[in-house]
């Protein structure tokens with residue numbers, strides 16, 4: 001078996017609206033056609049891909065590797081015929097015919113159609129049984145009901161013996177909705193395969209949002225933790241969460257030793273599996289000597305935004321006997337909120353002592369721990 005795919009993309013997408021036909025519009029970060037092509041490229045059995053485009057759009061796929069682009073016609077059936085013509089003489093035994101507008105099709109679905117085709121099965125296509133009641137209606141009123149048993153919603157890719165579907169199209173009646181209708185008119189039996197709700201055809205403007213949700217996949221929710229310690233040394237203040245807190249000692253470190261901001265940055269990096277602050281700002285690099293630590297936290301938050309994550313909350317605990325954090329907690333909360341661009345009520349800054357136990361209890365330094373939650377829709 002040698003499989004070719006014809007992706008019809010020559011429609012004008014009138015019902016979907018927008019400045020460009022729907023197949024050239026973007027959804028989930030790529031053009032509709034790019035998602036469709038990616039699904040077919042994900043199936044190794046598909047040896048050739050022909051994309052049928054409107055004569056005005058021939059440049060849209062220039063430079064796209066491994067595909068043949070051919071001109072479409074005024075009707076979907078006409079565009080399919082042009083696609084079939086482009087396959088003449090290339091040796092494909094079977095052909096999958098697919099709407100470019102069904103950009104959420106999965107490689108699994110495509111592979112299932114291919115697997116069904118063979119000597120005993122010249123045609124197969126996915127469909128979903130109709131599950132809702134069906135009515136007739138006129139002027140806003142129900143005028144009748146329709147038995148739904150045995151009714152299916154047709155999807156693509158529709159797969160065929162290439163010679164048989166080419167011959168069927170040559171004698172097809174005008175106005176066929178799809179290639180299964182063409183095949184049946186020529187007496188070719190068509191096997192029904194399980195379709196997928198996700199294999200929707202972008203038809204109206206609302207379908208873009210549905211496709212976006214499907215293509216982006218489930219919401220990605222991440223949690224990261226941070227922990228850091230800095231030792232006391234000489235000084236008259238400590239920097240904590242971007243606030244200078246008067247104290248009889250300072251904190252030692254390569255930068256301004258802001259243990260709060262370092263811990264928050266590590267929590268955000270951690271949520272993205274991006275190591276810690278030392279990976280992004282090596283202590284061996286002299287340019288970070290004495291640096292203000294808001295630079296590090298801004299970088300972590302910026303990286304999250306770049307990757308499509310929204311920080312939904314951060315929760316920081318400073319661990320020390322002195323200085324007292326309570327009087328400064330609101331200012332720290334406000335400063336962190338400003339640095340990472342997160343509402344104040346999603347930033348928690350609190351403190352605890354260790355009841356005079358351990359190194360923080362002995363007043364040797366300050367520790368901090370934090371949790372950050374990131375969400376990518």
Ligand SMILES: Nc1ccn([C@@H]2O[C@H](COP(=O)(O)OP(=O)(O)OP(=O)(O)O)[C@@H](O)[C@H]2O)c(=O)n1
Pocket residue numbers: 008009010011012013014015016021023052072073074075076077079080098099100101102201202203
């Ligand atoms: N003359 C045509 C008409 C349609 N198609 C393609 O057939 C698929 C299914 O058609 P449909 O969803 O009806 O797309 P449009 O014709 O573009 O939509 P509309 O009817 O809203 O203009 C689409 O990928 C479309 O680009 C095509 O290649 N050539």
Ligand SMILES: C[C@](O)(CO)[C@H](O)COP(=O)(O)O
Pocket residue numbers: 076099153154155156177178179201203
């Ligand atoms: C082929 C098809 O996708 C099957 O559902 C559909 O018939 C094509 O789109 P149209 O809206 O009917 O033009």
